[in-house]
Amino acid sequence: MSTMEILEIVGGALILVCCIAIVILCLMQDQKSQDSMTAALTGASTDSFYGKNEGRTKEAILNKITRNLGIFLFILILALNLVPLFIK
Numbered sequence: 001m002s003t004m005e006i007l008e009i010v011g012g013a014l015i016l017v018c019c020i021a022i023v024i025l026c027l028m029q030d031q032k033s034q035d036s037m038t039a040a041l042t043g044a045s046t047d048s049f050y051g052k053n054e055g056r057t058k059e060a061i062l063n064k065i066t067r068n069l070g071i072f073l074f075i076l077i078l079a080l081n082l083v084p085l086f087i088k
Contacts (some may be wrong), residue, residue, distance in 0.1 A: 004084065011080040018073045025066045030059055 002077070004087065007083070011076065014076055015073065015080070016067055018076065022066060022069050022073065024068065025062055028063050051088070
């Protein structure tokens with residue numbers, strides 16, 4: 001087995017694990033409600049305890065992890081498709 005075949009197998013496994021993790025994280029997130037539209041129409045302010053600390057909530061943490069996994073997946077797919085072009 002050549003090193004390129006091993007790289008492809010490991011890369012494929014990483015892509016599979018990353019995709020499964022993204023799906024699970026997306027399913028764990030709460031649905032968005034229409035609160036922002038109601039607040040825009042009624043003029044309600046977001047100057048509340050929740051508004052000030054929304055970066056620390058479970059939803060915010062799940063959003064950050066999902067975004068970072070998506071970026072990692074994109075870079076991994078690009079790398080696995082570009083590396084064979086330069087190694088010959």
